[in-house]
Amino acid sequence: MGKKLLIHNDKVPNIHTLDVYRAHGGYASVEKALKTMTPDQVTDEVKKSGLRGRGGAGFPTGMKWSFLAKPEGVPRYLVCNADESEPGTFKDRYLMEKIPHALIEGMITSSYALGAKTSYIYIRGEYFYVARIVEKAIEEAYAAGWLGKNILGTDFSHDCYVQVGGGAYICGEETALLESLEGKRGNPRIKPPFPAVAGLWGCPTVVNNVETIAAVCPIVNMGGEEYAKIGIGKSTGTKLISASGHINKPGVYEIELGIPVEEFIYSEEYCGGIRNGKKLKAVVAGGSSVPILPTELILKTAKGEPRLMSYESLGDGGFQTGTMLGSGGFIAMDEDTSIVKNLFTFSRFYHHESCGQCSPCREGTGWMERILKKILDGRGTEADVELLWDIQSKIEGKTICPLGEAAAWPVAAALRHFKHEFIDYVKNPKNIKDVKHYFRLNNLVEA
Amino acid sequence: MKVTIDGIEIDVPKGTTILQAARMIGPEVAPPTMCYHSELKTSGGYCRTCIVKVTQGSTANPNPMPKPVASCRTEVMDGMVVQNVTSPEVLEARKGVVEFLLLNHPLDCPVCDQAGECNLQDLAYGHGAANTRYEFERREFDPIDIGDKIKLHMNRCIMCFRCVKVCEQITDGRVHGVVHRGENAEISTYIEKAIDNDFSGNVIDVCPVGALTDKTFRFKQRVWFTNPMDAHRNCENPKCKGLVRLWLKGDEILRVTARKDQWDEVHDFICNTCRYDKKKKTDWVIEGPTQVNRHSVISQNHYNHLNELKVQVMKQQKALGFMDINKQP
Known part of the structure; x- marks a missing residue:
């Protein structure tokens, strides 16, 4: 059994209430931090822990915190990014739904470290019921004195608010999230300035993922050095993985970073193998935007070493033969899956979610979707496949925010590893199976 | 601050963007822009036509920037080295951006x-x-x-x-x-x-x-059949300086616009009274014909450069010993 730090007591009845959570050792990190540590000590512990952002980019959290500008007389904010909308990722929902107090505890401890008197939890619009749960937990925390003025008799006061988004994927991008939080249209800002200097209402702001903030509690409790012992290399600690696709046991699993991918897929503790005894065809390891990898490359790196669930190992080989850990949305596909159809679904999503601010993403995402639809309709040509490659290369890296890349990478990876499938569809349209059914399911007009 | 753009070094004050620095050097190295407008704060960065490659971030941190950057929104650092027209990568990317911009444009x-x-x-x-590679319906x-x-x-x-x-x-x-x-x-x-x-x-x-x-000018005239003139008047509106450009056809003022600079940007915004209500020649003090770029189609009606050309041609003809065909017998 791997070590669990975040969701170890998710099966405890009524763990979402403050009393039960407290009885299981909750809010210990707040007590420890506020009573025995200075804010800088907390930041140091997080730095020592080597915790990396769990939202997808994997940026070291301690470093992010130390970049926060601290001018006199200007408020600082902590914003929790709970706008989890990446297809294939649902770990934050699980955490907030089951143990909302873990997030609130992390918010208080992190805010203490950053000197933020106010924090916001920006929850995705579709997670409305989750927002209710978190709001209720915040009410409980206020009533018990964990939030509000002079927490635990110290001079640290803190207010925490929940803001529900309008349901746009782009608002998960940190600057778009801040715009949306300010009540504006959720368009990403042009960086620099980074939020650490000018974020929410122009004030220094730290934006962290739900899981990152929740992970601050065990770090403070056990100490950064102890936390850094878990995991492998620079991928320290545990990570929530949302496993979905053609596996026997889909769900949210907490893993110690560094376990082999093969173990994660096939062991009974985690995914439990591919359903119906089928063979694995491909894996999207970190949410829909990271490159897809075929079986031989996801189980072993190009050098022949076993691939591990860690930031470095999954990224081994760059995008030629590697992928990213991303936000931990692990999608496994069996041998019957059509990569073209899968890619079409992803492209449709990015087309729908592009904010429309910069031209390559606004126009390119729709173009890619239409070409893929054309191929699935059986009208594609080989030139279309080449064109698809050309379009993605013209979007990648040319946009304001990473949505452009998120739209381009899956296309690039599918073409890199599964080009034969595209060519097959183009040359033998008869091989395209069940596409009418698929279009009907997705309310697409049959062409 | 010293910045090198396409191999040309220039000294610029702090806070200058790459685009502004490039414009200081001249139109040859200035990236094209569509969304940037110097008089409007926070404009720019959307169209991505002005993207350039930064091959050296600064003297202090000589690493190249990983992605092409929007030159209109990126401030220069001391010792920055920028590639615009000298980088085939940038030109290729720009071609892509133009294609994206034209994708849903009706080309009407x-x-x-x-x-x-x-x-x-x-x-x-x-x-x-x-030509376009887009074959689907335009929005x-x-x-x-x-x-x-x-x-x-x-x-x-x-x-x-x-x-x-x-x-x-x-x-x-x-x-x-x-x-x-x-x-x-x-x-x-x-x-x-x-x-x-x-x-x-x-x-x-x-x-x-x-x-x-x-709407007051729609379908009245193609711009290259009009004569633009710079003009001014004492505008009652304190925010408006009354500096305008009149687009004339004969003696008729077809429309009034603000003046645009070399980069097609407006610096003195004009009020609606000047724009829509003052359509008589007597309303304005006309300063003279607008200097129009020789490459612009609008310059068709300004024969000055053609006259220059004629003189040049005649000189050549004379030098080669040809008969002056323009001379009346």
Whole structure:
């Protein structure tokens, strides 16, 4: 059994209430931090822990915190990014739904470290019921004195608010999230300035993922050095993985970073193998935007070493033969899956979610979707496949925010590893199976 | 601060953007722009035509920047080395951006009032491909009236956000913005509320394409058949300096616009009174013909350069011992 730090007591009845959570050792990190540590000590512990952002980019959290500008007389904010909308990722929902107090505890401890008197939890619009749960937990925390003025008799006061988004994927991008939080249209800002200097209402702001903030509690409790012992290399600690696709046991699993991918897929503790005894065809390891990898490359790196669930190992080989850990949305596909159809679904999503601010993403995402639809309709040509490659290369890296890349990478990876499938569809349209059914399911007009 | 753009070094003050530095050097190295407008704060960064490659971040940190950056929104650092036209990568990327901008553009130049003074035409001519690879239906919107003087053709819009910034920053109340998302995003007024503001007409001037056009000028004349003249008047509006450009056909003033500089940017925004109500020659003090770039199609009606050319040709002919064909017998 791997070590669990975040969701170890998710099966405890009524763990979402403050009393039960407290009885299981909750809010210990707040007590420890506020009573025995200075804010800088907390930041140091997080730095020592080597915790990396769990939202997808994997940026070291301690470093992010130390970049926060601290001018006199200007408020600082902590914003929790709970706008989890990446297809294939649902770990934050699980955490907030089951143990909302873990997030609130992390918010208080992190805010203490950053000197933020106010924090916001920006929850995705579709997670409305989750927002209710978190709001209720915040009410409980206020009533018990964990939030509000002079927490635990110290001079640290803190207010925490929940803001529900309008349901746009782009608002998960940190600057778009801040715009949306300010009540504006959720368009990403042009960086620099980074939020650490000018974020929410122009004030220094730290934006962290739900899981990152929740992970601050065990770090403070056990100490950064102890936390850094878990995991492998620079991928320290545990990570929530949302496993979905053609596996026997889909769900949210907490893993110690560094376990082999093969173990994660096939062991009974985690995914439990591919359903119906089928063979694995491909894996999207970190949410829909990271490159897809075929079986031989996801189980072993190009050098022949076993691939591990860690930031470095999954990224081994760059995008030629590697992928990213991303936000931990692990999608496994069996041998019957059509990569073209899968890619079409992803492209449709990015087309729908592009904010429309910069031209390559606004126009390119729709173009890619239409070409893929054309191929699935059986009208594609080989030139279309080449064109698809050309379009993605013209979007990648040319946009304001990473949505452009998120739209381009899956296309690039599918073409890199599964080009034969595209060519097959183009040359033998008869091989395209069940596409009418698929279009009907997705309310697409049959062409 | 020293910055090198395409191998040319220039000293610029702190806070200058790469684009401004490139413009200081000259039009040869200045990246093309569609959405950047120097008088409008926070403009730029959207269209991505001005992307350049930074091969050295600064003297202190000589690493190259990983991605191409929008030159209009990136400030220079001391010792920065930038590649614009010398980088094939940038030119290729720019070609891609032009293709994206034209993807849903109707290419209705023959019936568009902006033709001849359209930045997208110039951009496509300079950097685009000869034909499109897009074979699907283009997005379509119905043209709508924004107020009684402005027509919006959303089909032609390239989402540069300049008009939104004008409404935010130049006019008093913002009633104009972007609705919807992604490909379906469109410029619109607040629940079809018309813009009736002293300075609303400036959205026409800042529009780089024919999306926002002057209804009082629509279909009256192609711009290259008119004669632009710089003129001024004492405007009663304290915010308006009354510095305008008159577009004349004979003695008739067909339209009045703000003056644009070398980069097609407006610096003195004009009020609607100057723009729409002063259409008599007696209203204005005419300073003289506008200097139009020789490459612009508008310069067709300004024969000065042709005269120069003729003189040159005649000199050559003389030198070669030809007969002067222009001489009357």
